[in-house]
Amino acid sequence: MYCTPTQLADAKLVRELAQAATPERMVIPADAVMDIVLRGQDTTGQDADQVAAAQAALVVVQKALANADGLIDGYLRLRKPRPYPVPLNPVPEIVEVWARWIARYLLHKDRYGTEEKTDPVVRDYREAIRLLELVRDGKFNLGLDDPLPPSSAGMPAFCGPQRVFTTDTLKVFGT
Structure with missing residues (x-):
């Protein structure tokens, strides 16, 4: 996974995930319980x-x-x-962020009553997709270990057939 439930908890998304991912007709788990379940800790x-609801929400989040x-x-x-060999390993931090943004959008896709222009979840999702399109097109580098060739700063390289006209072949025409 590019982003884990623990990373979502670390990003302070516990309450949001509990509200967005808990199945209908289940009690929304308390923040503390949701945090414990997201981190895979003991629920004794x-x-x-609360634990059942948090575990059901975790399935939706995953x-x-x-x-x-x-x-x-x-x-x-x-x-x-x-193309990149996928899945990426190690995962660049920016890819973890994109996975978080996309997952949040997928969890919130059915909500209503928000203005798309000002909604941070939609904004982040669109930004992730825009950057992924740049990566796809070879215009955005994922980091130091990225196999994208660096831009050339030296003389251009040429390849092609041998020259037809050289100083030696033109001697017959006089100089």
């Missing part, structure tokens, strides 16, 4: 209904993260001039 001593990974891999496979 927690309310059983599906969104997997879908985000698939979308990112799709762009990276189409990269020009050379």
Whole structure:
């Protein structure tokens, strides 16, 4: 995974994930319970209904993260001039951010009553897609270990057939 549930918890998205990912007709788990479940910690001593709801929400979050990974891999496979070997390992930090943005968008895609122009979830998603398109087109570098060839700063290289007219072949015409 490019982004893990623990990384989402570290990004202070616990409450948002609990609200967006908990299936209908289940109680929205408390932040503390959701945080414990996202981090894969022991739930002993927690309310059983809260834990069940948090675990159900975790399944939804993991599906969104997997879908985000698939979308990112799709762009990276189409990269020009050379596709990336996917999944990336190690994962550049920017890819983890894009996975988080895309997963959040997928979790919130059915909400209503928000203005698309001012919605940070939509803004972040569109920015991730825009940058992935640049990566796909070979115009954005993912980091120091990126196999994208560096831009040339020296003399241009030429390749082609041998010259037809040289100073030796033109001697017959006089100089």
